[in-house]
Amino acid sequence: MVDREIVSIFCNQSRLMILIMSNLYYCKYHSPIGDIFIGFLEDGIFRIKFGGLTEEDFVRDLMNLYLNCGIKRGNLPSLVKKEFDLYFDGNPIKFRSRVIFLTGTGFQKKVWEEVGKIPYGRLVSYSDIALEMSKTGAERAVGNAVGANPVPIIIPCHRVIRKDGGIGGFGAGIALKKKLLRLEGIIVSGNIK
Template sequence: MGKQSIYWTSYLHKKTNWEIYLAATDFGLCYVSLPNEPFEAFTSWINRRFKNYKLIKTEEKFATNIKEVNNYLNGERLHFSWQLDLNGTAFQQSVWNALLNIPYGQTVSYSEIAIQIGNSKAVRAVGTAIGANPLPIIVPCHRVVGKDGSLTGYRGGLNVKKALLAIEGVM
């Protein structure tokens, strides 16, 4: 059996000076880095998820993705139109699918996500699944806040979470 192709590129958003890595399989977008996350974090994630792969750098494959991310970061886009290839456990996927249902410009709490997926006692597990989200910004984990509305942990740092919520008019 041949190696699976993982296509990737990087993008620099000039206004924020954020560098973002994007990766896709033949089935869809599988990874978007947090702003200014090192390339090693990207390759480490790929190595954990895909055992037999080859990385192929290509900007052409991501032209639409880059345009949409750019428009989102400029406050000009509310939704993304891409096919996603979410790679995670069944529990993680249920959490990530719940995140996809949070409307632009709104926030929900971790406990609301736990209730939505049918496991109200799994608030900490929901937080762990959110922290493992391979498609931040696209699968909007930045829209999840504490029960009292406070900003809580974010793998990319609270300054990035605040900036993303500000783009959506929440902050």
């Protein structure tokens, strides 16, 4: 099994070095919010996208990010399927599927790790994350890093809102962000704009 730190070191030097040694796989998960496309290696997930894109769009995205890598359709890893099934059935779970950050700066990875700590059914603001990281005043940078999250749902960026209670952004669209929050029992009216 490849250690996350080793993967990060390789990726910081050349994100393709580690990928030359293995194929990239992808699969589709049918969910109540639509098809979710998952990119994975043998030992972890590196990309999740949804929100109306097609399988061809997802494969093109992978090809653009990871040039010259073998991209194959694979079977959904059993742990991911189990966790997604539980999640979309409304169970408050903490994802245990291994995430591999093949892209991202050191700062982005720290933000993603912080976002990964947000419990099911809870909201935090971009300011809260900046404060937790001892980066007061870095709310915009935190927001940009949250927006670049390569594995939404597992790294729950949908649980991050603006300090004023505004819903904030979401790569798959605000409507899907609200659906995910409602699934977790968070009321998306009133204070959330």
